[in-house]
Amino acid sequence: MLATELISNAIPPLITSDSVQKALDRLTEFKLFHLPIVNDTAFLGLLAEEDLIEVRDVEQPIGGLSLSLLNPFVYEDTHIYEVIRLLDQLHLSVVPVLDYKKNYLGLITLNSLLDYAAEIFAVKEHGGIIVLEIGNRNNSLSHMAQIVEADNAQILSSYVQSFPDSTKLEVTLKINKTELSGIIAAFERYNYQVKAVFNNTKTDDGTEDRFNSFMNYLNV
Secondary structure, eight states, X not given: OBXXXXXXXXXXXXXXXXXXXXXXXXXXXXXXXXXXXXXXTEEEEEEEGGGTTTOSOTTSBGGGSOOOOBOOOEETTOBHHHHHHHHHHHTOSEEEEEOTTOBEEEEEEHHHHHHHHHHHTTTTSOOEEEEEEEETTOOOHHHHHHHHHTTTOOXXXXXXXXXTXXXXXXXXEEESOSOOHHHHHHHHHTTOEXXXXXXXXXXXXXXXXXXXXXXXXXXX
């Protein structure tokens, strides 16, 4: 997904003639800490709330303030992963989106990114989650998919996380069923380490209780 696909036009940018009070009110209204300032369509910079809270005369225009404006932005064809990196690295609440003539097109908010994350990770879909710990040379998602599909299930989403100073990877699989015992057993047969399981529903047919009773009898 590209930046242009997540642009929100519901939040208008500030202009230099807007008062400090108007800027503060808009930040409060949209629960943001940053807003872009534009001149017609030209992007001037990103205004931070912390630059305004010490201003005594809140009726003066923001264009008359001596501000150290931030200048982060992304182009319209930037991949969404780069947008996330910029938000995290600079601790922003919005990211302005520009075309290649530096015209302001709109902004991307944290809320729109959360909606996108919920979609790509299939958060709203019914299913269970298996977390595997594997070696970094055994990262074959196709093999994992074959194991899951052999149990008449499908992987809805997957996520791979690496760790500093470690050769291990953590693979999180969202699967479209909650009865995961067969899939877990299959992963273990193939020497995958099942680190955690979530939303797993075990069907209680009494088998486990009968097995435990039998083992207790043998131990008498």
